[in-house]
Amino acid sequence: MPISHGQNHTVLITGGAGFIGSHVVRKMVMAYPGYLIVNLDKLTYAGNLENLKDVENYPNYRFIKGDIADGYFINDLFSNWNFDGVIHLAAESHVDRSIEEPLEFVKTNVLGTVNLLNASIQNWKKNYERKRFYHISTDEVYGSLGDTGFFSEKTSYKPNSPYSASKASSDHFVRSYGETYGLPYVISNCSNNYGPYQFPEKLIPLFINNIIQNKPLPVYGNGKNTRDWLFVEDHANAIDLVYHKGINKESYNIGGFNERQNIDLVKLLCSLMDKRLFRNEGESEKLITFVKDRPGHDLRYAIDATKINKKLGWKSSVTLEEGLEMTIDWYLANDDWLNHVNSGEYQDYYKMRYKQ
Ligand SMILES: Cc1cn([C@H]2C[C@H](O)[C@@H](COP(=O)(O)OP(=O)(O)O[C@H]3O[C@H](C)C(=O)[C@H](O)[C@H]3O)O2)c(=O)[nH]c1=O
Known part of the structure; x- marks a missing residue:
């Protein structure tokens, strides 16, 4: 079922000082004054608080510096804040770097995700009413297409880089926590983003x-x-929609047919x-x-975004x-x-x- 959040809803957004994360934080802070938006970011080379200058003084915004790979820190954070929802964007995301430093990607993308999942189930103690873990992922988990065809939500995973393998693994962990512990989750897999605030390595x-x-x-x-290109603000709008209207345990492909x-x-x-x-x-x-x-x-990524279009009414603008x-x-x-x-x-x- 889609969830309807009341006021006094506290959302943890991980990686909110990064490129896509900062657009999502801005969108949520401005669109939902009744929510408290907590931005957790490690501020690595790609995270920059300058990206959020325009919302830093909003009363419904907080920033916390920290590393999702540190399980003790994450457990403390969850017991101090009592989050209702998590929108998890924090990740090492550059394929070229993953080829040089695969373990960094395992640490942040896999271990970091599992730490967040553990803290969520421990903190929510099976009281999952109006709770949601939303995992943001990539179309790279599906591997590569030839000259024709599209990735749909049913395409099997076949990641080819250490980066995409780490994201595929984190998607599987999220799904497994839904099956094993009943964690309410949604996942979305998006194509290449571009727009303001993107670090000049992409x-x-x-x-x-x-x-x-x-x-x-x-x-x-x-x-x-x-590659199939999507303007980052279109992605942020899709994330808002999936967080609020996405069906529990489902995944949504997001792409611009571009x-x-x-x-x-x-x-x-x-x-x-x-x-x-x-x-x-x-x-x-x-x-x-x-x-x-x-x-x-x-060789080629191309997203079939029919499901999010038909079920949730989203399309790129x-x-x-x-x-x-x-x-x-x-x-x-x-x-x-x-x-x-x-x-x-x-x-x-x-x-x-x-x-x-
Ligand atoms: C940096 C660079 C890239 N490229 C090529 C490699 C790719 O075919 C294409 C885009 O590369 P980029 O590294 O910007 O993005 P992808 O490897 O497609 O992956 C990106 O889109 C997905 C969805 C994510 O999930 C990744 O996080 C994101 O980094 O340009 C070049 O030819 N020269 C260059 O200097």
């Missing part, structure tokens, strides 16, 4: 950042890998950036550099071109944010990967 913000700085745009392999081969997406981005930066058409494209492929690089324009404008208007994330660890990481 394709779109990395390439915007590099175009601004006239740095090479490293396209992996032949550039024919295909497939592009990487090379086509990059060329579109270059042409939009040329216009915004008053450069000659074709100038940014000269930065495209084909580099060695990612190991185990999934932003076209790829509109979303890219809004995203580019945001990065160009927020050079302070970009300078901040361009310092420190990101620079070391970029130099290490591309030996520049």
Whole structure:
């Protein structure tokens, strides 16, 4: 059954200072003044409280710094706060990093999720009325598609990277807690997100950042890998809907029916950036550099979002071109944010990967 929350509803959002998390926190804080939104974030390189400046003083918002991989800390947190619901977004999310440091992904994505599940069942003590554990996951758990077909909720899991294996494992743990302990849960699996506040290690913000700085745009392999792009605010709206209306023990695929081969997406981005930066058409494209492929690089992701559309009435509202324009404008208007994330660890990481 869908749940109806009253006022005085306390929601824990994990990873709320990250890219998608910060959009979800903003949405929930603003849309539900009667809820208390508690944002738990470890503030790793990808988490940034600057992402939430506009809501930090709202009376229904609290921030707590902490690590979901620390089971003692999580148990204390749950007994102090008595959460009614959990929206779990905290995760290590970058595939390239997972290839270099798989254990970090096991720690945060698997152990961290199990710590949250344990704390939820211990704290809720089988009194599950109006309680909900909502696990946010990815379409990468399904593996790779060939040239045709779509991932549906019934597609079997076949993760190919340490990242997707860790997310698949966490999805299975959530499901198992529903079966074994009766935990009320929902899961959603989303396609590639883009938009403001995304850390410039992922394709779109990395390439915007590099175009601004006239740095090479490293396209992996032949550039024919295909992703299904979704504007992050559309995802945040879907999360709000699934949290409130999703059916217990079900999963929902979220995607924008917006497939592009990487090379086509990059060329579109270059042409939009040329216009915004008053450069000659074709100038940014000269930065495209084909580099060695990612190991185990999934060929194609494409989401069949019919279920969430038919059952919950959600569909994406932003076209790829509109979303890219809004995203580019945001990065160009927020050079302070970009300078901040361009310092420190990101620079070391970029130099290490591309030996520049
Ligand atoms: C960073 C980078 C990427 N790429 C390629 C690799 C992919 O085919 C595509 C997108 O890569 P990105 O790393 O941005 O995203 P995915 O590997 O598709 O995974 C992303 O979308 C899913 C749903 C998640 O769940 C992940 O958390 C999220 O990171 O561009 C390049 O060609 N060059 C680059 O420098």
